[in-house]
Amino acid sequence: MDKEKLKGSIVPLVTPFSPAGEIDEQCIVSLIESQILAGSHGISVAGTTGEPSSLSLEERERLFDLAVNTVRGRKPVIAGTGTNNLRETLRLTMHAEKCGADAALVIVPYYNKPSQQGLFEYFSAVASSTGLPIIIYNIPGRTATNIEPSTVKRLKERHRNIVGIKESNRDLDQVTRILLECGDDFLVYSGIESLCYPMLAVGGSGHFSATANIMPAEAADMFNLASARRWEEARKLHFSLFRLNEAIFWDTNPVPLKAAMSMMGLISNTLRPPLVPLSEQNTNELRRLLKEYSLLKGSATA
Numbered sequence: 001m002d003k004e005k006l007k008g009s010i011v012p013l014v015t016p017f018s019p020a021g022e023i024d025e026q027c028i029v030s031l032i033e034s035q036i037l038a039g040s041h042g043i044s045v046a047g048t049t050g051e052p053s054s055l056s057l058e059e060r061e062r063l064f065d066l067a068v069n070t071v072r073g074r075k076p077v078i079a080g081t082g083t084n085n086l087r088e089t090l091r092l093t094m095h096a097e098k099c100g101a102d103a104a105l106v107i108v109p110y111y112n113k114p115s116q117q118g119l120f121e122y123f124s125a126v127a128s129s130t131g132l133p134i135i136i137y138n139i140p141g142r143t144a145t146n147i148e149p150s151t152v153k154r155l156k157e158r159h160r161n162i163v164g165i166k167e168s169n170r171d172l173d174q175v176t177r178i179l180l181e182c183g184d185d186f187l188v189y190s191g192i193e194s195l196c197y198p199m200l201a202v203g204g205s206g207h208f209s210a211t212a213n214i215m216p217a218e219a220a221d222m223f224n225l226a227s228a229r230r231w232e233e234a235r236k237l238h239f240s241l242f243r244l245n246e247a248i249f250w251d252t253n254p255v256p257l258k259a260a261m262s263m264m265g266l267i268s269n270t271l272r273p274p275l276v277p278l279s280e281q282n283t284n285e286l287r288r289l290l291k292e293y294s295l296l297k298g299s300a301t302a
Contacts, residue, residue, distance in 0.1 A: 007205045008041025009220040011212040012049040016267040032070045038216035046080035049210045049254045054272035061095045068100045082107035093130050103133040110143040116151045127159035139168035149177040156182050166191045179203050193245035197238035200226040250282050
C-alpha cells in the first residue's frame with residue numbers, strides 16, 4: 001500500500017447532469033482529462049460535491065467505473081462509497097475495489113447520530129470487508145456527528161487499511177489531536193477550502209477542495225509549494241484563493257460551483273431536487289467574481 005500516491009490535491013469532482021437530469025458521461029470524461037492535464041494529484045467521485053445522495057447505487061457504481069476507465073492508472077481514483085446504511089456501503093466499497101479504484105472515501109454515517117462505539121464498529125466492518133485503503137470522511141455539518149480523535153486512533157490501530165481522514169471540520173485542534181494520536185504516517189486531508197493551507201502547515205497530507213473543479217492548477221500548486229517548503233508562496237496563494245473559496249459556499253455545495261462551471265462552459269447548470277439553482281443576485285455576484293479571477297472567456301486578467 002503506497003500512501004504517498006494518495007497525497008496531494010484530490011479534486012472532489014462534480015457530477016454533471018444533462019438538462020434532462022441524467023448523468024452526462026461524456027462531460028465527466030472531459031472534466032477528468034482536464035483535471036489530469038492541470039496537475040491534480042487525484043480524482044474523487046461521489047463525494048459531497050458529486051451529489052451522492054441524489055444518485056442511485058447503480059449510478060454511483062457507474063461513476064466509479066467511468067472514473068477508473070478514464071484515468072487508466074495515471075492518477076489515483078478515490079471512490080465515495082459511504083452511506084448511512086452499512087449494507088449499501090459494503091456493496092459500493094466492494095464495487096470500488098472490483099473496478100480498480102485506489103481507495104474508498106467513507107463518510108461518517110449521517111442522520112443516525114451513532115455513538116463513538118457505533119462508529120468504531122461501523123468502520124471496522126467496512127475495513128474488514130475490503131483490501132482497499134479507507135479514508136474516513138468526517139463532516140459534522142452534514143452528518144450531525146463528529147468522529148473523535150480517540151476513535152480514529154482505535155480504528156487506525158485495529159485496521160492497517162484505514163489510512164487517513166478527510167476533515168471537513170473547522171476545528172484545527174481536532175486535526176492536531178488526530179496527527180498527535182495517529183502519527184505522521186496517517187493521511188489527514190482538509191475538506192474545508194479555506195483551511196487547505198493551515199492544514200498543510202500543521203502536517204496535513206493534502207486536500208479535497210471543491211475549488212479545484214474550477215482552479216485545479218492552483219489547488220495542486222498549494223500542495224506542491226508546501227511540499228517544497230515554499231511556505232511564503234503557498235501563503236500568498238491561500239489569500240489569493242480566499243474570496244473564491246468563500247463564494248462557492250454562498251449556497252449549499254455544489255449549487256454555486258455548478259453555476260460557476262456552467263458560466264465557464266464546462267457543464268450544464270443542472271441539479272437534482274431538492275437542490276435548486278443559485279439565486280439571481282448571487283449568480284450576478286458570482287459572475288463578477290469569476291471575471292475578476294479571469295475565469296470567464298473575454299475577462300480581463302485579475
